[in-house]
Amino acid sequence: MESVRWAFRCGSWSPSCSEWLLAARCVQREEKDRIGQFVFAKDSKSAMAGRLLIRKLITEKMNIPWNEIHLERTPKGKPVLAKPVLHNISQKYNFNISHQGDYVVLAAEPGLQVGVDVMKTSRPGSSTTVDFFKIMKRQFTDHEWKVIKSAGSELKQLEMFYRHWTLKESFIKAIGTGVGFNLQRIEFHLSTKQMNVEEEKKDTKLLLDGEQEDNWVFEESCSAFSDPNPARFITLNFNDLVTSAIPLTEEDYEYWEHFQKKAESPSRQHTLVRD
Template sequence: MTRWDRGDEMGSVRWAFRCGSWTPNRTEWLFASRCVQKEEKNRIGEFEFAKDAKSAMAGRLLLRRFVCERMGIPWSEVRLERTPRGKPYLASPPKASSDRAWSFNISHQGDYAVLAAEQGMQVGVDIMKNTMPGSKSVPDFFRIMTRQFTAYEWSVIQSAGSEHQQLAVFYRHWALKESFIKAIGTGLGFNLQRVEFHLSTEPLMQGQVLRQTKMHLDEEEEDWLFEESLLDADHHVAVALGPADTPGSSPPSSSRPPPSFTLLSFDDLITAASPLTEEDPAYWENFKSKAEAPQRRRERHAPT
């Protein structure tokens, strides 16, 4: 376990796992597949590419470790479900007052899977890798995405400097919007131009967490907190924290220092794991036959 900062005291958890450098052997992959619910195992097995299967598996293991370790539910009794819009939730959560109830969310993109959890608040997390947009030029890519941002946000993105810097600010805005959408569980039907972000004037740097960014919803500033950090030079993470979805809930407080992400190893992910199903040797053969990623997925780093 690499400790950028544990960040899991006072009802906060921030964990990351580097899927991009994970090359599971037969024993690891089969054990991991036995430690997730059967329907999730089957869903993961249907991915065409190993990169996506590894990210999805890591996400499920992060969730199960969190519920087991922080909510005190034995691994074998953890039952995770999805809302109609795909947000994971615990089917039978332990009883807790609204200010102590946990909310959690995961994201995986690029080389990482991440989990954020908080007591007494709504939480959403999104990670984005700063890459060139495949076969399209940056201006063409921006034109396709025009309707996802407000005029003010586009002015900030396109005044950032070089194409590399513009992409970094673009992905920063995108992660912020996605973290909010995931926190409220709205999904794809939400008009992203309803939310407008006003970024902190302080530069985002590795090893620190920014909390100064403000969000306007329908042109009104909202009492939400947004934590922004860099896992490395190419991966930006945004965590959205809002009042619990219960009457009388207080807005999130910025009085305590923001937690940083802790980088977990595979051994960390399975430290409390126990198998739920029998070993399935064909599952390894299925995984081994997958290409790592599609040929057309040109995840080129943006030139500096």
Template sequence: MEGGVRWAFNTRRWRPSAGEWAAALALVQAEEKERIGRFMFRRDAKAALAGRLLLRKLAADILGIPWGTVALERTEHGRPCLVAAQAVAVGAVDFNVSHQGAYAVLAAAAGMAVGVDVMEVRPPPGRSIDIFLASMRRQLSLVEWDHVRAFPDEHRRLAAFYRLWCLKEAVIKARGDGLTFALQRLSLTPAGPTPTPPPGPLTLDTTLAIDGVHDPAWYFQETMLDPTHPVAVALHCPALASAPPPHNAPRATHFTELTYDQLTSSATPLTPLDLGAGQAFMAKAEAP
């Protein structure tokens, strides 16, 4: 797994029929199928299912666990993980998923903690951008707030805010302690070029301070999946921080966008085909 794995799947473009949805649901564990079926909107159900399929593809294609035997659970803070026996078998591999807007994404790496987050940059409904940003001010450090305010255009300020929020969420997810860790304790200093969609380069120079103290063991890889979806990968590896150059940073890895056929290329059904679940899915609205 040199360089790690970065996958993205566009759930907005995925418009399954009732039969196609039933077939996709049959590829995950029964408890996952039940949880996904409780979502009120097709948008949210598709995002949740895509996240589980990304995890199973990683386990089957990269970690060597047959699709039908992959067993997933959640940590006490809700982070998806392999059951203990399978986690021990694959060794020091960490992975994380995220979904928002049009995308579900996965990042994985060996020998370090991994967090990933994707956001959709969109103007807040019912209020101005600057009023929205002011309401979020307490979630940012002084360094971060100065970075946001430095942009003369409100839409660029909004994009800068979402970039920072995406980075913060990626750190929290790599730490694995969920809502018990306050976002205000993190202060990110964006450096290097503003992330751009491929084929632009990854942005790698952002740094992190926790409680005001710079932590060199954190590394960031940022890009844009499209003009409105920033994605950030946070990697925590103290061993790399003490290594000599050029071995003191993770290998930069771009995201690969998968088709549905690629996402499920190694899949095998785990539960019987449930056409009723497909019909229930089609009866729901796509979004609020």
């Protein structure tokens, strides 16, 4: 059994009618309905791709037929394979997905807890970087803020901020605690401060409640905006997502018509903060 790292570039996916209708047929009905409720096309595409990635993983790596997969959510909102099927699994993967910016990514590990988070480095859409940092101050320790603020230019500070943020998010997603976890309980120490494009680092250390945790490995990588292949991740296309798919429902042309009416994304970027 091997680690799985997959990425799908939603930012460059403009689904045709046949693609969107096929995708909608290949997810559970309640998932289809939830995806259809997103206001913007970008969010609908990301959610759809995420569900297809999970089902592809379960079919191809865990050998469960597509039409026998039933996904549910934990009380904290993490997608998991429904328990009634678990006793038939000879190869069990833990998995997690994340979507932001252009990408949806999936990470899966056999028999290990796993969390993944992806972020696009961008300037705050509704405030200055200084004000943005003030809002987010409670989410980081004094040590982490010192590292962020000492990174150099405003853009470098934002890059360091998002690096710390994705580390924290990936950890709490791995342990499945949800938004109620106090992020100041976890502190990251970066052995390598400079991340180069297409370079992978595994030397970051975690302190939990002041004690170093040696049982966790943090894989970090960054990619240029124009690079279609994020480091460490295999980039898939739409045909890859559905190559093992078995349609679950009948075709629903109104679903395509509804999707076509959505704006791609908000006209003005808004920054979502964790509180």
